[in-house]
Amino acid sequence: MDENENLQTIMGLIMNGGNAKGAAFEAIQAAKTGDFVTAEAKLKEADKALSEAHNSQTDLLSDEANGKHTEISLLMVHGQDHIMNAITFRDLAGEIVALYKQLAAK
Template identity: 75%
Template sequence: MGLIVNGGNAKSSSMEAIQAAKTGDFDGADAKLKEADAALSEAHNSQTSMLTKEASGDHVKVTLLMVHSQDHLMNAITFRDLAGEIVDLYRKLAKEGK
């Protein structure tokens, strides 16, 4: 569940970063991107723990929930990367508009 919860939090914070940048609040956008990074770090720690157990011979049963959690994390990472680019684009547009 750590992957799903933290992945969801990362995606939500990334979307909030885009919304903040859209209104010109780049400090807020940067803060939200940092929140997303922190959530992704927590998710990565959960994933690493599972991978370490698997590598040491403690095999985890692959369930639909496990597949869903990995998919959720992958989408959150992709969304975070894209959000960073969109924030940068809004920042560039704001500078050019002045």
């Protein structure tokens, strides 16, 4: 993977991580107002962004397994950190949306 491809992959991780976290936050906000249709749509949007990020990670791992080593930079670490935080935030958002649904049903 050349330097330009590496940078594009890293920026994709950062962008998709940010998009996923943002959509998950919007899901919580929608659930807070009782708009569970929007909340579920936003959770699916977050899942789509995380799936795209996961595909980029898989490409990096496949390259590494095939002997094509990727330079580990601070930017790469930052991108991976974005993804891990987005995954955690998405998981928690799903739980919070479910909790708001339970509260609304009572």
